[in-house]
Amino acid sequence: MRGGMSFNKLRHIGKLIGQYLPACKTIGCFARVTDVARKTDRELGTLRDLGYTGLSLGVETGYAPSLRFMDKGYGPEDIVEQARRLDGAGIGYYFMYLAGLPGAGGGVRGAAASAAVFNQTHPKIIGSSMLTVFPESRLYQEMQAGNWTEESEVEKLEEVRTLVERLETPVWFATLGASNAVVVQGDLPKDRSALLAKLDAARDPAREQALRQYRKSLPHL
Numbered sequence: 001m002r003g004g005m006s007f008n009k010l011r012h013i014g015k016l017i018g019q020y021l022p023a024c025k026t027i028g029c030f031a032r033v034t035d036v037a038r039k040t041d042r043e044l045g046t047l048r049d050l051g052y053t054g055l056s057l058g059v060e061t062g063y064a065p066s067l068r069f070m071d072k073g074y075g076p077e078d079i080v081e082q083a084r085r086l087d088g089a090g091i092g093y094y095f096m097y098l099a100g101l102p103g104a105g106g107g108v109r110g111a112a113a114s115a116a117v118f119n120q121t122h123p124k125i126i127g128s129s130m131l132t133v134f135p136e137s138r139l140y141q142e143m144q145a146g147n148w149t150e151e152s153e154v155e156k157l158e159e160v161r162t163l164v165e166r167l168e169t170p171v172w173f174a175t176l177g178a179s180n181a182v183v184v185q186g187d188l189p190k191d192r193s194a195l196l197a198k199l200d201a202a203r204d205p206a207r208e209q210a211l212r213q214y215r216k217s218l219p220h221l
Contacts, residue, residue, distance in 0.1 A: 004035035007043040014050030028054035033074045036082040044089035053092050057083075060098040062117030063110035069148070070101060070139075076117045083121035095123045096176075099159045100131030104149040107159030115166030122169060127176040130156050132215055153211035157182060157203040164188065164195050181214045 005013075010029075017024055029052065036057070039047070061067060062076045086093050095118065102110030118126065133140050133150055142148045151159065164173060167188050173195065174185035182202040184195045 004031055004038075007039055007047070010047055010052065011050065014047065014052060018050065025051060026053050027051040028056065030056045030058065033057060033059060033072075033078050033082050036086060037074070037078065041085060041089065044085060044091060048090045053090070055086065055091055055093040056096060057093050057123075058096045060096065061101045061110055062114035063102055063106075064113070066101040066103075066106075066110055076113070079117055080120045083123070087122055092124050094125040094127065095121075097126055097128040097163065098131050099128055099156045099163075100151050102151070102159070104151050104155065107151050107155045108162045111159045111162035112166055115163055115168075118171075119166075119168045123171055125172045125174065126163075126167070127174055128160055128163065128180070129175070129177050130160075130179040130181075130215075132179050132218055152208055153181070153215065154203050154205055154208050157199055157211075160184075161196060161199040161203065164192060164199065178218060179215075181211050 014027060017027060027050070036044070036055075059079050060070070060072065062079055064076050067075055083093065097114065099111075100107070131150075133143065139148065143150065160175065164184075167173065169188075171188050172185070173188050175183050182199065184198050186192075186195050188195075
């Protein structure tokens with residue numbers, strides 16, 4: 001599995017930004033949990049000093065069976081450990097969650113497990129997208145082989161609802177991107193009731209066909 005940029009390359013880029021764009025005070029990156037793990041504490045501190053303070057981590061889930069099935073290369077305990085190291089380095093981070101990974105019958109269980117993991121961390125934002133399976137994907141092949149069954153659209157919304165209900169760490173939560181037919185956003189725990197009310201209104205089983213048609217109409221994300 002290929003890793004992200006090396007510390008030396010990130011440091012070089014950070015220095016160039018500081019030299020040529022001195023007004024830029026924050027550098028943002030997309031990263032995997034394993035990318036953080038490959039950096040020492042001293043390297044993380046150096047990157048923080050260079051302005052790397054906006055890290056988007058595609059954790060996708062904190063549910064161990066889904067992390068294994070999707071070959072993510074890390075477990076729930078690694079999410080907690082690397083988030084702790086980012087906290088120690090003073091690097092702010094954001095989590096990207098992907099509703100639907102547990103598959104049919106597992107959404108609520110996966111969300112509850114994810115919330116238990118995320119509650120041990122301090123992300124500034126948790127952005128939730130919804131899994132869309134395209135025919136050219138490896139996951140589609142797993143579906144065809146009978147190894148995984150996609151959640152219904154209503155179950156995906158129930159999964160998101162469970163995540164919102166169980167999150168206790170103070171965080172801005174939002175459903176982000178075109179993959180979400182239902183958009184909710186707000187501060188947790190302050191806005192929990194409003195977010196849950198909107199999700200409850202949306203997860204009517206009678207809407208399944210319309211929600212599924214929306215997903216089928218997505219040419220890309």
